[in-house]
Amino acid sequence: MMFDQLSAALTEVAKNFGGKQRMTENSIQPALKSVRRALLDADVNLDVATALIDGVKRRSLGKEVTQGVTAEQQFIKAMYDELLDMMGGDASQQSNRNPSLQSPVASLAHSPDFATTNKPTVILLAGLQGAGKTTAAGKLALYLKEREVDSDAVKQMSEEERASTLASRLPKRNRRVLLAAADVYRPAAIEQLQILGEQVGVEVFSLGADADPAEIAKEAVEKAKREGFDTVIVDTAGRQVVDEELMEELRRVKKTVEPDETLLVVDAMTGQAAAFLTASFDSAVGISGAILTKLDGDSRGGAAVSIRGVSGKPIKFVGVGEKTQDLEPFYPDRMASRILGMGDVISLVEKASMEVSDAEAARIQEKMVKAEFDFDDFMTQSRMVSKMGSMAGVARMLPGMGNMIDSAQLKQVEQRIKRSEAMIYSMNKKERANPDLLLTDRSARSRLMRITEGSGLSFDDGLAFMSEFQKMRTMISRMAKQAGM
Ligand code: GDP
Numbered sequence: 001m002m003f004d005q006l007s008a009a010l011t012e013v014a015k016n017f018g019g020k021q022r023m024t025e026n027s028i029q030p031a032l033k034s035v036r037r038a039l040l041d042a043d044v045n046l047d048v049a050t051a052l053i054d055g056v057k058r059r060s061l062g063k064e065v066t067q068g069v070t071a072e073q074q075f076i077k078a079m080y081d082e083l084l085d086m087m088g089g090d091a092s093q094q095s096n097r098n099p100s101l102q103s104p105v106a107s108l109a110h111s112p113d114f115a116t117t118n119k120p121t122v123i124l125l126a127g128l129q130g131a132g133k134t135t136a137a138g139k140l141a142l143y144l145k146e147r148e149v150d151s152d153a154v155k156q157m158s159e160e161e162r163a164s165t166l167a168s169r170l171p172k173r174n175r176r177v178l179l180a181a182a183d184v185y186r187p188a189a190i191e192q193l194q195i196l197g198e199q200v201g202v203e204v205f206s207l208g209a210d211a212d213p214a215e216i217a218k219e220a221v222e223k224a225k226r227e228g229f230d231t232v233i234v235d236t237a238g239r240q241v242v243d244e245e246l247m248e249e250l251r252r253v254k255k256t257v258e259p260d261e262t263l264l265v266v267d268a269m270t271g272q273a274a275a276f277l278t279a280s281f282d283s284a285v286g287i288s289g290a291i292l293t294k295l296d297g298d299s300r301g302g303a304a305v306s307i308r309g310v311s312g313k314p315i316k317f318v319g320v321g322e323k324t325q326d327l328e329p330f331y332p333d334r335m336a337s338r339i340l341g342m343g344d345v346i347s348l349v350e351k352a353s354m355e356v357s358d359a360e361a362a363r364i365q366e367k368m369v370k371a372e373f374d375f376d377d378f379m380t381q382s383r384m385v386s387k388m389g390s391m392a393g394v395a396r397m398l399p400g401m402g403n404m405i406d407s408a409q410l411k412q413v414e415q416r417i418k419r420s421e422a423m424i425y426s427m428n429k430k431e432r433a434n435p436d437l438l439l440t441d442r443s444a445r446s447r448l449m450r451i452t453e454g455s456g457l458s459f460d461d462g463l464a465f466m467s468e469f470q471k472m473r474t475m476i477s478r479m480a481k482q483a484g485m
Helices: 004-015 025-041 046-060 071-086 089-097 133-145 159-168 189-200 213-227 244-257 272-285 302-311 332-340 343-353 358-369 375-387 391-397 407-425 429-433 444-454 459-482
Strands: 121-127 177-182 203-205 231-236 261-267 289-293 315-319 327-329
Touching: 004 025, 004 071, 004 332, 025 046, 025 071, 046 071, 046 302, 071 089, 071 302, 071 332, 089 332, 121 133, 121 213, 121 244, 133 177, 133 189, 133 231, 133 289, 133 315, 133 327, 177 189, 177 213, 189 203, 203 213, 213 231, 213 244, 231 244, 244 272, 261 272, 261 302, 261 315, 272 289, 272 302, 289 302, 302 315, 302 332, 375 407, 375 429, 375 459, 407 459, 444 459
Parallel strands: 121 231, 121 261, 177 203, 177 231, 261 289, 289 315
Antiparallel strands: 315 327
16 A cells, blocks of 8 residues: 555564663664665665655754653654755645645636636646556546635645635636647557547547647647636656657657646556656656655555655655545645654554444444545544543644643633534534535535524534635544554
């Protein structure tokens, strides 16, 4: 499974800190050595690994271990921060604050409207044969075509993003996409794109296999202008290896259509080679970022960790399966959490489950995996958590969490749980069992208004709770899957 090997190694390293109270050069050295080995085993680029280790050392050395937090947790937090920076943490933090301006995805999802500029957004896809370029073209078309409120991406949004989407109920993407078949060399590439286009309900423009790729791209853009498509995705040719002919053709297509984004599709299974490939495409043709495919089969993680450090270019999307909906925007913070693993959280949930009957626990577990976790389960869970002791104790068991939570924040968390319970009490039975009625259904807004009024809370409190619940549901389901439940 994704990053298994690296997660397991890093978790093992952190465990060896025991109950140490202070991290020193001596106490930290063996751990750093092991982390370095784990990174190199995962095929992380040597320079990137060295920079990561230096960063973790800088962040950890000489720091008193915070009260209530173990050295292990502090070390995990340092690794988390370093991984985040290495994969482009800044961009993601900004995206949470202002999704319409900063996000690497935003330039695709929220670029100026066709109506106001009369120029469609043009996205050029490049890559070596077999990297998953044609599949990515279909996936990206579907992603941009979907209304944002319908998609998985919304379920993984930050609180603010989610709340603002819910509040406005406005579709953020909903774009009219045209796919252009400019891979004229690989046999059957055009047919493959046409089949994909049909699957996702997007028109495919083609001039057959004898036309010039630059000409195809140009005519696709003209057709888009004429017929009101606001986005054109151009699938260009791939080769077995990087060669000058391929680069020259790409430069020509690029010059002809002046794309808003030139994305290189790279295969995660090739590890750090994907990072070098990104760098060489960038110096030869100039790219704006990468789409990292086949992450679902990548147990090592070398590509995800190295691409930005080696090439300076961000990963913008990741492919996580063969189906057309298996594309996710790349968020460095979520990726860093995945790499570090969430195993401790799983055991925490399991421990909590022991407090209820086995049958009840099995029922909830099954719902978690299917992401059907509803408000009734939320209540059961939060009662189990209170039975297990104060929130403080529980929160400190979460990896990397202990040192981020102080007692004032904990009070807030406890208050939030109380507010959540008040809201759940104001829901009717149907709503408690069907969270989607309050999240994505047409009636969500009016229902939420009624419920917040009934529980004496503000509508904003309601939105905040919904976004938290949604995040929790997604996270739990992901953790459950990772634990093979
Ligand atoms: P192209 O030659 O670059 O256009 O590659 P294709 O789009 O034809 O993809 C090559 C193979 O990789 C196909 O079998 C795809 O189904 C598979 N593939 C593409 N993306 C992913 C992904 O994210 N996950 C998995 N598991 N397979 C993928």
